[in-house]
């Protein structure tokens with residue numbers, strides 16, 4: 001009865017008798033094999049940020065989730081199922097599994113520490129998609145992503161024609177250049193301080209750059225992370241659209257200041273298109289680290305003896321492997337005292353925003369962010385820097401929650417008066433280069 | 444059939460042993476076929492081509508490096524927990540080493556049986572006694588550590604399920620039966636010879652030991668949650684290995 005109710009609520013088609021309760025057709029063979037490869041050692045549970053934030057509710061444990069899906073597979077496709085037919089899995093069990101699977105930021109820490117080398121990110125995303133297709137997923141407001149991104153090409157309900165509204169008069173954007181800056185929806189609409197800082201830094205360094213402007217579509221990362229890439233085929237269309245538009249401009253290198261877009265362009269777009277783009281995909285921190293090495297950056301200001309730490313965004317670090325560029329950039333900033341948090345580089349603790357958690361389960365995102373803020377407080381950081389607008393936003397919320405501060409205006413630079421400043425590295429770079437970080441409405 | 448030759452502890456029944464081994468391998472292969480079908484969405488070919496594609500696309504290092512550093516030496520585990528690594532290696536080296544010696548000896552025995560070569564099987568067997576015993580103790584030590592860890596560490600004991608115990612205690616049982624069968628061998632030179640010489644008992648125990656080893660450690664794997672013993676190394680190869 002409870003089962004039927006759950007199925008009706010979720011609009012799940014009734015499973016005919018004798019048919020398996022779950023399908024596996026969109027989960028790739030390697031991910032399916034990996035469910036059988038888990039040794040149940042529990043190492044992943046020691047590192048999972050959402051498990052910690054959920055006060056170690058073992059339903060959230062990556063090890064247990066693997067075990068539960070493996071059991072489902074056994075019931076429907078194991079030896080007994082072959083001999084006597086698949087066993088029905090209670091609808092409630094599947095729905096609970098789905099909900100627990102979405103309590104995950106797809107940060108990948110579990111896979112990084114797994115002695116069996118499981119690529120958990122691929123497993124989670126593919127299994128989410130299977131459950132979305134079944135009618136169980138996604139979770140909460142994540143279900144708005146397909147309509148917003150599919151129809152408006154951004155998740156913030158903004159008009160495409162407003163893509164360049166953030167550009168202040170002093171910023172020079174070339175019609176054609178070898179370098180392009182892919183702004184991303186978050187920096188372009190909601191955290192414009194990052195976009196203006198990036199543009200001013202590039203101008204100051206005499207690096208001519210172009211942009212897609214109204215032709216830029218959301219990278220679709222949110223759809224892929226939440227198991228909804230098939231809906232409207234939006235991510236594939238977006239990948240083809242963005243790549244072809246950038247190639248048509250003849251650019252050789254595309255810079256990203258958003259870790260989510262960077263991950264999508266590095267890993268997801270080539271996979272969706274079946275080919276690599278004809279340009280190099282570079283994160284702005286790596287690009288600026290190169291500029292530092294070439295002696296091209298002149299610092300006008302100093303960090304004035306402040307202690308600064310760096311949070312590796314999951315999508316930049318663990319997912320793609322960019323760890324050193326941001327550190328080289330910080331090391332070159334004068335007058336600072338750089339300290340690592342205990343969990344850094346590939347073992348960092350996620351900010352809590354990824355995998356659709358910020359939209360779907362905001363209280364979980366805040367719980368994870370608060371833990372990360374405590375990591376930074378443990379090393380007595382005056383500045384917690386990162387290299388992703390999404391991390392900065394969520395860590396800012398975490399800081400405000402831990403320190404009982406008012407919600408800040410994340411469109412603007414963080415207030416220096418805050419006990420611990422949470423700021424993007426590019427915004428700090430612009431400031432220390434003596435550039436304005438004021439957004440258009442402030443100038 | 445060679446005259447009353449005793450396989451390790453005195454089993455004169457080469458054919459029986461071979462039959463059990465064949466049945467175990469057959470069951471294992473059927474299990475692997477079913478698993479590969481499951482992973483490939485009903486098609487073994489789909490699994491194999493995805494596996495080959497993944498292994499070749501994710502080539503961060505040579506396959507030999509993956510086999511040696513990641514699968515045999517378990518460096519990912521060493522990075523996380525040197526203690527668990529020692530425990531795991533004791534079990535792995537003990538179990539794997541004895542399996543290897545058994546296979547080598549079985550090969551000699553088979554060649555003799557089919558008349559391809561003439562070997563002094565008794566001498567070969569005796570030369571394996573010491574390494575077998577050392578490997579057996581390594582395995583036993585690893586298993587004892589694993590059992591104590593499960594009993595003593597509350598985090599581990601809380602999360603231990605019945606099949607974790609079946610695995611550890613199952614292998615412990617097999618190991619101990621091996622020692623006992625060896626101890627009853629009339630020409631035993633091991634510490635277990637205090638059990639006394641009893642050729643008939645040694646033969647039956649030896650047959651029992653080898654039969655449960657083959658059935659539990661080979662035939663049963665693909666049908667159980669112990670499938671990770673096969674799937675984990677395959678995963679490392681598919682993902683290109685690395686730290």
Ligand code: SF4
Nearest residue numbers: 048104105107108110
């Ligand atoms: S990806 Fe991150 S949040 Fe998700 S289960 Fe793994 S460690 Fe936990």
Ligand code: SF4
Nearest residue numbers: 038039041042044114
């Ligand atoms: S670390 Fe890997 S093998 Fe260990 S329980 Fe987690 S997923 Fe399984």
